[in-house]
Amino acid sequence: MKVFIDPPNSLVLFDIVERFGHEPLSAMAAIQEKIDNLEIDMPPMNMTLDDVVRGLKYAGVEVPSGIRGRLAMWGPMIEEADAAIIMDDAPYSFGCVGCERSNEMLKYLIKKRNIPILHVVYPSDEEDAKNFVISAKEFLEGLSK
Amino acid sequence: MTIKIAELSCGTEYSSVQHEIEKAALSVGAKMVYPDVSADDVDDAVKRFGFNPRSNQLKLMIARATSLADGKYDADAVFICTCFRCAEAALVRNELRRFIQDNTNLPVVTYSFTERLKAPQMLTRMEALVTIVSRKELxxxxxxxxxxxxxxxxxxxxxxxxxxxxxxxxxxxxxxxxxxxxxxxxxxxxxxxxxxxxxxxxxxxxxxxxxxxxxxxxxxxxxxxxxxVNSKGAVWLANKQRGEATILDIGGMDNKAITVRDGVPDNFTMGGICAGASGRFLEMTAKRMKVDIEDLGPLAMKGDWRNAKMNSYCSIFGIQDLVTQLGEGKTFEDVAAAACHSVAEQVYEQQLQEIDIRHPIIQVGGTSLISGLVKAVGEILGELPIVPPDSQYxxxxxxxxxxxxxx
Known part of the structure; x- marks a missing residue:
């Protein structure tokens, strides 16, 4: 199944989803597509004006362009997702989209999809970390492949 | 010598404008640079700065500014930009500008962009930064x-x-x-x-x-x-070559507010999104009232802006306000005063908030000959600007x- 991860550029979440046999929908995939298909060689996020305009599907013109650009990148992935894992209170070193308003909107868009969602809190110690991996494993194994 | 302009920004890549900013810098012999910071630096910098924004990109901006302030990263000028209409970013942008000015001697300019930003719009600002750095003696x-x-x-x-x-x-x-x-x-x-x-x-x-x-x-x-160039002309005409001053030039297409120290600019803001805040609006007002633009100022001096409501950001809606006020029988004097007040108010709201005003204020450019506008600026700022002779030159x-x- 296609599993959206939030933060969408978290390598840890990407790895966990992939290990348990699912397809992670992540920033890495979107960026890779931009590099491979559009021959834009300025990673990470060389968006085009058309991309930002496409973001109007998710937020009106009064919303700052940076938010619309982010939503244009990740909105379609959320629409495509069969499930999602959301990490709450993650530090920026774990992965982030840079803009808190975009974070809030992404979480809202995921919730509106009515797909299976696993909410986890960023682990504060080793025990929490183990519990996080166990809960992610159970969630992912419970999804049909 | 390539001038290094440190970019402190949020949202440029996602707004598709990063390339335009870099292109504008390159075209004036400069290059955008990005102060290196480690993840550990970010928390310390935010704590020291004292403003803890929720957005991580803004935290990174703060860490980069701190790196510049501490002299850990070498740059010649600073460009701070964030998305137009983002309140959190607007707060951080302005406070970072002050932080850089308080802690470094680097010239700094701030900007809020939309996805429509193109390199030519940035050219004058980038060129000014480069001039300030590379032509200090001149x-x-x-x-x-x-x-x-x-x-x-x-x-x-x-x-x-x-x-x-x-x-x-x-x-x-x-x-x-x-x-x-x-x-x-x-x-x-x-x-x-x-x-x-x-x-x-x-x-x-x-x-x-x-x-x-x-x-x-x-x-x-x-x-x-x-x-x-304008700031040098202004301090020469006003005989204020030494000490501090703010130059205010409400132009036909865009407005400039520049702070100077000993005649050399160190911070400026240049606006031009809404024509309602430009000299062009006063031209349109004069035309609609069938008076010469030279007569608009004296008319406004005799009127009271409080008697006519005009405060649109947009010149088109502003003219609609004007038509409505005239239709309601308001006097030409009051309407002229309201038009001048509207422009002055918008310049204050949209631009003068982005710099720290230094005294005296020297108002220049063709619009400084419109006495009603100078009066309106003085009322809003609480200090009548100096208008030097030949201020339009x-x-x-x-x-x-x-x-x-x-x-």
């Missing part, structure tokens, strides 16, 4: 020497000034049409006044939107953006003054 020049001319090709008017031994000996202006023809006309008039011929001129300086075209046409020794005077530095 900008410190206080006296004009020799026989020189300054040409200012503005969006509304074209001006020429002839200077000799630190005195204006000829001046002329006309409304802008064809860039070269307009400049030829005013230069000829100014030279006639001065009693000289083109071959007598030792140097020419050009500024304004048509500066490159005129620079090439006249083989000018100085071709420079209007932010630095700042760009041309600055061009003549600075070009003499090449003799």
């Amino acid at each position: 900008l410190a020049r206080e006296r004009q020497t020799g026989l020189t001319a300054g040409l200012d090709s503005g969006s509304s008017t074209t001006k020429a000034v002839i200077m000799q031994d630190n005195k204006i000996i000829g001046k002329a202006w006309t409304t802008s049409g064809n860039v070269i023809e307009s400049a030829d006309q005013v230069l000829m008039e100014a030279m006639k006044q001065a009693g000289i011929e083109l071959k007598d001129l030792e140097a020419i300086g050009t500024t304004g939107y048509g500066r490159y075209t005129l620079g090439k046409h006249y083989n000018a020794k100085l071709v420079q953006e209007e932010l630095t 700042i760009g041309a005077v600055g061009g003549a003054l600075l070009s003499s530095g090449f003799l």
